[in-house]
Amino acid sequence: MKQTLHSATLDNGITLVGELLPDLESVAIAFHCPAGAVHDPLGQCGLATLAGEMCLRGAGDRDSRRVVEDLESAGVLWSQGVSTTHMSFSGAMVARHLPEVLPIYTDVLRRPRLPDEEFSGAQQMILQNLAGIEDDPTHRTVAMLRRIHCPAPWGMPTEGITVDVEGIDVGHVRTFIARHVQPRGMIISIAGRIDWDDFVSRIEGLFGDWMPGTAAPVAAGPRGPFVAHVHHDSQQTHIALGWSVPPYCDDASHEATAALSILGGGMSSRLFTEVRERRGLCYSVSAGYQTHRDFANALCYSGTSAERAQETLDVMLAEIERLPGTITAEELDRVRARAKSGLVLQQESSGARAGAIARQWYHLGTIRTLAEDLERYDRLSVPAVESWLAAQPPRDLSVVSLGREPLEVSRAISA
Amino acid sequence: MPFLHERLPNGLDVVAETSGSALSTSIGFFVKTGSRDESNELWGASHFLEHMIFKGTPEFSGDEINTRFDRMGASINAFTSEEDTVYYATVLPDQQHEAFDLLARMMRPALRDADFDTEKLVILEEIRMYDDQPPFGADDRCRAAFYGSHPLARSVLGTVDSIQSLTVAAMRDYHWRRYAPGTIVLAASGAVDFAALVESARRLCGEWAPAPAPSRLVPDPPRQPAVSTTERIVRPTAALDYAVRMVAGPGEHHSDRHAARLLSILLGDASGSRLYWALIDTGEAEQAACIHQDYLDAGLFVTQLSCDAADVDELLTRIVEIYGATAGGGIEQAEFERARNKLASRVVLSGEKPRRRLFDVGLEWSHLGCYRSVADNLRIVESLSLDDIRRVLSTWPLDGPAASVIAGSGSGG
Numbered sequence: 001m002k003q004t005l006h007s008a009t010l011d012n013g014i015t016l017v018g019e020l021l022p023d024l025e026s027v028a029i030a031f032h033c034p035a036g037a038v039h040d041p042l043g044q045c046g047l048a049t050l051a052g053e054m055c056l057r058g059a060g061d062r063d064s065r066r067v068v069e070d071l072e073s074a075g076v077l078w079s080q081g082v083s084t085t086h087m088s089f090s091g092a093m094v095a096r097h098l099p100e101v102l103p104i105y106t107d108v109l110r111r112p113r114l115p116d117e118e119f120s121g122a123q124q125m126i127l128q129n130l131a132g133i134e135d136d137p138t139h140r141t142v143a144m145l146r147r148i149h150c151p152a153p154w155g156m157p158t159e160g161i162t163v164d165v166e167g168i169d170v171g172h173v174r175t176f177i178a179r180h181v182q183p184r185g186m187i188i189s190i191a192g193r194i195d196w197d198d199f200v201s202r203i204e205g206l207f208g209d210w211m212p213g214t215a216a217p218v219a220a221g222p223r224g225p226f227v228a229h230v231h232h233d234s235q236q237t238h239i240a241l242g243w244s245v246p247p248y249c250d251d252a253s254h255e256a257t258a259a260l261s262i263l264g265g266g267m268s269s270r271l272f273t274e275v276r277e278r279r280g281l282c283y284s285v286s287a288g289y290q291t292h293r294d295f296a297n298a299l300c301y302s303g304t305s306a307e308r309a310q311e312t313l314d315v316m317l318a319e320i321e322r323l324p325g326t327i328t329a330e331e332l333d334r335v336r337a338r339a340k341s342g343l344v345l346q347q348e349s350s351g352a353r354a355g356a357i358a359r360q361w362y363h364l365g366t367i368r369t370l371a372e373d374l375e376r377y378d379r380l381s382v383p384a385v386e387s388w389l390a391a392q393p394p395r396d397l398s399v400v401s402l403g404r405e406p407l408e409v410s411r412a413i414s415a
Numbered sequence: 416m417p418f419l420h421e422r423l424p425n426g427l428d429v430v431a432e433t434s435g436s437a438l439s440t441s442i443g444f445f446v447k448t449g450s451r452d453e454s455n456e457l458w459g460a461s462h463f464l465e466h467m468i469f470k471g472t473p474e475f476s477g478d479e480i481n482t483r484f485d486r487m488g489a490s491i492n493a494f495t496s497e498e499d500t501v502y503y504a505t506v507l508p509d510q511q512h513e514a515f516d517l518l519a520r521m522m523r524p525a526l527r528d529a530d531f532d533t534e535k536l537v538i539l540e541e542i543r544m545y546d547d548q549p550p551f552g553a554d555d556r557c558r559a560a561f562y563g564s565h566p567l568a569r570s571v572l573g574t575v576d577s578i579q580s581l582t583v584a585a586m587r588d589y590h591w592r593r594y595a596p597g598t599i600v601l602a603a604s605g606a607v608d609f610a611a612l613v614e615s616a617r618r619l620c621g622e623w624a625p626a627p628a629p630s631r632l633v634p635d636p637p638r639q640p641a642v643s644t645t646e647r648i649v650r651p652t653a654a655l656d657y658a659v660r661m662v663a664g665p666g667e668h669h670s671d672r673h674a675a676r677l678l679s680i681l682l683g684d685a686s687g688s689r690l691y692w693a694l695i696d697t698g699e700a701e702q703a704a705c706i707h708q709d710y711l712d713a714g715l716f717v718t719q720l721s722c723d724a725a726d727v728d729e730l731l732t733r734i735v736e737i738y739g740a741t742a743g744g745g746i747e748q749a750e751f752e753r754a755r756n757k758l759a760s761r762v763v764l765s766g767e768k769p770r771r772r773l774f775d776v777g778l779e780w781s782h783l784g785c786y787r788s789v790a791d792n793l794r795i796v797e798s799l800s801l802d803d804i805r806r807v808l809s810t811w812p813l814d815g816p817a818a819s820v821i822a823g824s825g826s827g828g
Contacts, residue, residue, distance in 0.1 A: 137547060
């Protein structure tokens, strides 16, 4: 499959990455600013998220309402979000609208008004979201796993902490944006029906004279305890397990993600088969991979009735422990087949591709072609996966339960 | 994108929207059955059966089905609603034959006793899972209150009691009655080899015995409430209150269904709508949405609100006032055009994903017996006028008698 991939870096440090998908009518664009939640100061967890919301509340000549109305008049399906590392503004639209939309995003990033009168609404919006999360047991369980497993500030909740958000004022937001929303380290990704040269020249015109600040270093702090229970008066108990695996930029991540996929990645995965299909213990059970640039973790999740939660946890732990030394060629074939179709199907979506090439640039500093990615899957072998598992078996697990009663971690897998 | 249709002698419709540029092939069986087609004894059977379809055929176990699909690299799933049970798979084009072969065999499941007993536990977990989550059953309770004795009142999942008392014999009978060729549409989208699909369908589905098409409609049309009702569900630990409010709207046979969808975007889309500016932007509500849902013989405007318990009654009142003001005070042309642009953009963007088109093509054929291309849909959206919106507002008063259910800690008003 012929692919047309592009990248360019402006003098001020903005990287542009793009992919032409000529059969689509749409274009998807995302601006990823290195202003994520890792930069939340101690005691102000949620500042980045609040700042991201404030950027949309008036920018350049547009007031808050005009920003949204102008995006939507152009038919932009937009979103804004803050992750651990980035503050991102994304939009998908029919390609011909891109020229009128780029100046709006430029204002949002370069000229946010941050007016006093919008602050209370933005702050209340974030607090409402936090209250909603209180009612989402799955989200809370996985967030707690991240919090105890990852070193601070990487594990802190990107959405914030209620008491911290209540203490933030508009001055904090202005300082945060002045410091972190800047061109150095910013990635602008675009995919779909694009004219690359025209796009680069427009971005240069709109962003080229934006002066970079200095990169903000982040110091990693300590991690949390290995086992945590969150009391929640619910019928189901939710379980999350995590352990450290190589990050995406490490070549061994390929073997690691293959092993995790065998454990809990598809309908024929071991967790789905043993926990749900054989025993009927739960509705949802899965294993996945969460990566930062310098470290990554495996994450397993399930939710089940309180009285069956201990058995569910025990079966999950047993399957994790059983993984080294038992990988079969058939299982690896299935991982390969699923990954390959996933990669090809991504080419049908401008939004998926814009996301994928931005991620690759952030983690790898390059964009892999589809052929390179497929070739990596062809190279995967049982001995390679086994050798990685032998060297780095799942150990030092972090375990979170959320429900009425704590669970007993009877099969602690540790070094 | 060419559309192709063929009907097998036993009544099974095969439809496809094919695309030369698609990289994937999507195939789905759209079964015309859902919770509205159940009796109280069979409450939850459609959804439970959807799970059982994956538990094996006479020749394959459930594990073998899962393993085969994963080996194809297939993305496979299913869903059940009030009116449909849909099984779908997306694969690379060279797997079309194999994916269809397995999916077709699954439509004639083994329904083994032991699998039924194990899967019953999974269904009960699914019921508990949703019961622990917002809106804590308020949506199902509101539909029940709104529809009263009409079959649309029944929830898709059933209840713990109805699932526990369901027998495998009753499910086998339900399957025999509801999965006949005349009540199933086989739809495909993307890079489809239609001739091969029809050939495979003849071989694998051609022997399915026709059965009389069951009537899906009851003599009495859905009851519309004459006066507003409000029920409360108490969940002491809930951080927010969750309100669901339903009033009547156009059903899927009504020409105003498209205008109704546009109106719901103008009133209650997740961004840039009237409810968004009034309640979300100000941080007064976590969610405030208006959604249009249509069924065979009925339609709904559903309002969803989540906010602090202390504010829920006042905000619901404000929402109804916003609906009233929209009907009474008029809508600016610019506001109307923004909503229409959003809808048009969604039609185009979702239209370029063959996996998404499968559902449009399959459900449209299954419900209305017709096909509409993305271009047709775009023409419909672009032809909508402010007068259409005004007509919907006056025909279906959103500020009229409604069924409302509020779930929350009970600490509010």
